[in-house]
Amino acid sequence: MKKFFSKYYTDLFLGKRLFIALGVCVALFLFSFFIPVLGDLPYLFFGVLLLLVLLDLVLLYRTKKGVFLRREVPERLSNGDDNELKIYLENFYGFPVSLGIIDEIPFQFQKRDIWFKAHLASREQKIITYLLRPTKRGEYDFGLTRLYVQSPLALLSRRFNIGSPKTVPVYPSFLKLRQYELMAVSNRLTDIGIKKIRRLGHSMEFDQVKSYVAGDDYRTVNWKATARKGDLMVNSYTDEKAQHVYCVIDKSRAMRMPFEGLTLLDYAINASLILSSVALVKEDKAGLITIAEKTKNVVPADRRPVQLNKIMEVLYKEKTRYLETDMEALYSTVRATLKQRSLVVFFTNFESMSALERQLPFLKRIAKFHLLLIVFFENTSLKALSEEPAKDVQGIYIKTIAEKFAYEKKLMVKELARHGILSLLTPPQNLTVNVVNRYLAIKANQQI
Template identity: 45%
Template sequence: MIVKKFIQQLFLGFRLYLTLIGLSLIFLLSYWITALFPIAVILLWSLGVVFLLDLVLLFRNPHPLQASRVLPEKFSNSDSNEVELGLENKLNIPIDYVIIDEIPMQFQKRDFELSGYLSGKGEGTLSYHLVPLERGEYFFGDLHVFIQSRLGLVRRRLSFQKGQMVKVYPSFVQMQQYDFLASNTYRVEQGLKKIRRIGHTLEFEQIKEYNLGDDVRSINWKATAKAADLMVNQFQDEKSQPIYSIIDMGRVMQMPFDGLSLLDYAINSCLAFSNIAIKKGDKAGVITFSHIMHRSLAASNRKTHLLAILELLYGLKTDYLDTDFGLLYTWLKRKVSQRSMVLLFTNFEHHSALERQLPYLKAIARQHLLVVVMFENTLLEEVAGQDSARISEVFLQTVAGKFMYDKRLMAKELNRHGIQTILTKPKELSINTINKYLELKARGMI
């Protein structure tokens, strides 16, 4: 058993092969230059002694190195996630190391390798980053560390951390990124739409001193008389409104862009949007459907509700079947009696597809504030923007432009029937969705 373990851990270093090649050349030359033969023999014996010394340095300690892989509690889908590695050299001599980590199969990395140097009795930490593109369970294999002394003739392989698993959840990093938008003071950053607040709701918040730019119609004359200074009533957005994110899990949502499906973009956006809604005091809920009604979560603004939404979104998968909007309308009419904001994540690639579902969308819009989210095809934009040198390329650009025009036409058709619409690129979905919610809230529509 000990011999088997020794053989499994023993690897010959690259420097040993180079030395043997050099000695072979000397022995070859000694055929014509006989004086080189004794020198070659001495060098061969010296190499054997150094080889044995290197073996003793690396194998005399049964545990020459301690290594560990530290994984976060969960990974964030489509974001960069850090994996930390810790090393501790138990030997008194400095060593060089090469780390080969068995990364989960979903990443399809077969050339992962990290190398470095540790002093005698030294410690070190290093890290690398992974970007998952699918939700689910990711299994890490062994953490292999190859160590060698400064002689470099022998390498010893050590294996650690056998079998670790981490779950990949919807993008909570993206959720935290847009968390600041929940504040009452709207900030304007690059890429964020400036929202003009129209009037105010009837929910009173406080009386404050008048500042230049405040609405003079909000002056509280009784408070002004008492304070001998201009005082105004300040109002806040009406809270506790039910807001549902409805995710279409049909086959139209399986279309991929930059490694992520439209379903994953919708899930990431749903989590970020629900976080903002809850922080603004509204009730957030989630509904998933395709040809059948899948899982749903009633609207709530409890602090623990976001964790329930995260767990629900974690296991969603597309079922590749046509979506039944009539079933969704019936379910909403039966289950959601209070007028709510309904954010529907779906996609229509053809005008005929929209026409089939338009009666149901109009029926939903009569009972709720319906916002339909559709996706721009960024690949078509790339084709339409390319320079054309041949007739076939002109034809492709024309077709791409026609599809893009039809998509904008569908958005206008929905608006014409009183249905709010978001037509966005997949990567800009979260910010555009949140901005639409804040815009509708500022206009007092919810």
């Protein structure tokens, strides 16, 4: 008996209608003491309620598996993006049912209100879709899916515990990666904000001889091909290929600053992955270096199909450190790893001129051998403060300090340019677009 009870009735819950009916029953019994006319009505009402409860119990438990449920979770989630999850439902009962669904999502989302309602007729199917946006990389543990079923009487609820715990890894933003890959293949990067760069010349890498069309540079006319075909022909050139593009990611405490749920490190990781993808599509070689108090990971530049997966596997595990960046170790790694002139995109952050000055000697050394692009971030909170009108003396002080820090960022750009180092000062939300823009501009201007 105990085994039977634990098997079937631990997942049985009382519904709201039952509590309302019991309340009415109690009220009838109470009023029957003062109103004799009610007679046996309270007993009759209670008896009917008891029969309905037994009927509801039979309806819910007469089949072992009344409702089918399957939760569809991707094999991996994309960090910082909306990931789609689905719950597939099918009703095997011979009557319509009302469903309540609790999905036990990972604790990292800090949500306790994942509750869905659905109504299914007999043999009806339905798919519930919802979105989750992770903001940290790592492993996320999904629990069970709790399904609560009610018959049309809705006096009782039967619970089904469906599925099993599942661990899903959260990788850097690969959903946007696919979008940028498709755009780069079709040369439609302008559709997502990538600017079209005007060429100041043309690459010396020959592509093909083609017929002249309006707008072609007359200096590229191929007179021999024109004489043979009897029509005006021009030489077509393409961007130089197999150039080395290295993303260097600073993992020190300067990159721990949060912005819209993600740290600056996460923004840098997402941008590095997309930049590497675009570089590979453009037939360049992509590589990666991560650095904190010492060099952490090095992925030598390559353009084989597996290169992007190698970079993603390294970036998946990266976390910010609490120490300063060892620029001497970075310089030694760059000199030992990069055997030819390369584009080095260094994702870091400077909050003061003194922080830049400490690293500047090593940056100048790297810039002697490679084309160095420093990518650092605007402090959007301070920028917003500097643009707000001051209402009192304290507000004037705050606004002045905010403007001072914002001005220092602009001074850093000028200081880097004075030493022949390229720089990109960008808000975190525009990082990816701005970095890919700059890469395309560098290739168009043949600076590598």
